[in-house]
Amino acid sequence: MLNLNEFLAYGEEGYNLVPVWKNIKKTQISPISIYEALANKSYSYLFELSEKHEDKYRATYSIVGLPCHQRIEIKDYSIKVFDENNTPTYITDIPPLDALRQILASYRVPKIDQLPNYAGGLFGYFGFETTRLIEPKLQANTRKKTLIDLPDILQIVSQELIVVDHRNDLIYVIVHAKPTESQNFADANLRINQIISELEKIPYQQQANFSPSTTTDRTTWFKDMESHFPQLDFQMAVNKIKEYIKAGDAMQVVLSQSMSRPLKANAIQLYQALTSMTNTPYCYLMNVEDSHVVGASPEMMVSLHQNKLISHPMAGTRHRGMNQQEDDALKAELLADNKEIAEHIMLVDLARNDIGRVAKTGSVTVNNLLSVEYFSHVMHIVSEVSGEKMDGIDEIDVISSTFPAGTLSGAPKIRALEIIHELEPYGRGVYGGCLGYITWNGDINLAITIRTGLLHQGQLYVQAGAGIIDASRAEREWQETIEKNSMMMHAAYQAEQFSL
DSSP states (O other): OOOHHHHHHHHHTTOSOEEEEEEEEOOSOOHHHHHHHHTOSTTEEEEEEEEEETTEEEEEEEEEEOOOOOEEEEETTEEEEEOTTSOEEEEOSSOHHHHHHHHHHHOOOOOOTTSOSOSSEEEEEEOGGGHHHHOGGGTTSOOOOBSSOOOSEEEEEEOEEEEEETTTTEEEEEEEEOTTOHHHHHHHHHHHHHHHHHHHTOOOOOOOOOOOOOHHHHHHHHTTOEESSOHHHHHHHHHHHHHHHHTTSOSEEEEEEEEEEEOSSOHHHHHHHHHHSOOOSEEEEEEETTEEEEEEEOOEEEEEETTEEEEOOEEEEEEOOSSHHHHHHHHHHHHTOHHHHHHHHHHHHHHHHHHHTTBOTTOOEEEEEEEEEEOSSEEEEEEEEEEEBOTTOOHHHHHHHHOSOGGGTEESHHHHHHHHHHHOSSBOTTTTSEEEEEETTSOEEEEEOOSEEEEETTEEEEEEEEEEOTTOOHHHHHHHHHHHHHHHHHHHHHHHHHHO
């Protein structure tokens, strides 16, 4: 814990914002219960991180961002910065990502070793249309309409948060304050005590029991799904991509489709259902006024910690077996599939190139090439690409270099993005971008927004893609997008049944 003298000393050292905190012992109250009781309003979030232990991901940190109107919204080339009173200021004289860089630099916050790595900073998403702000060749394209009218980039300035440290059985309650006078320190501690008091009032609830549904039930429910890229049009687009590939324009293009249907359940119920049936490194729920982003992503786009860059390209999939013997057989089949291996190696090379643009020369390495990771329903081929950040490179440079992931675009990346813009009927919005945090000190941890739903005014939108290559069969690629959406739709079905 920080004392008053330490707090004021940070101000004398030039810092303009300081985290004040208290620890309490972790209880049996679940992070989603904490979120529901204390944070379930606009511009709040729950972000749960897990690390692999043997063949299973185990929770490390659950971060509850309390509601905060301070945020940055970027849409096309329009930049709005909202203050704590929800009043916007418009920035028009510099490019959007440079504006974001300047805003980050304006917060001078000390790194305190007693706190978790993420103890405040920016939290939010970079939607797929961020590509137009990064790649000059794409700026000539008119921004495509998205199905839901949200900012292309939304970043919450997170200054009040609760961090559950599962490894050390602690809960950190963190409130930031300006180190200019002692009253600010007193106010921060008063707010912390209020939050702790509210935490102690949360009743213990057993985890919701989502009973298995029958295939017949799910099939009937799925029939009400509306595709926003009809099957015939999608298959024609697949064939068009194959023509581009034969002409030498691209090696692979990831083509996606969005589907939607009404959902008689809320975002918290959807999150509970989704997280009860999957085991992934990232789970998240973000409240954006009348929309909620809910997801369980298996794939990191990029992380940066202590100058180490990491990316986890993931491509190549099989369903899980019924037992260990079946799992072993399916794993062997996957690793013997030349098409899957060739696609994965291509995407590893793309990740090496992306990381290499912001890493020190000679530092980029590929670790655990072609390893197989097991998730609740599927197994994937995963590799790790890492490097040491180059001097003079900041977090916005890292995001710009690695965005979007090659597994969501294709190769060569820029030409694949041009083809996606030409053929997909709508902008992708949140899907296919990334979501996560940027710390005050420039560390980042960003998940690719796949296996993610957008709940908007009682309608659930899901999206998935298929990597199109020369050997692709159009009908099979359509079916792959259906299969990739099945986990989210299964969770939606379960949430709806639970809410009745």
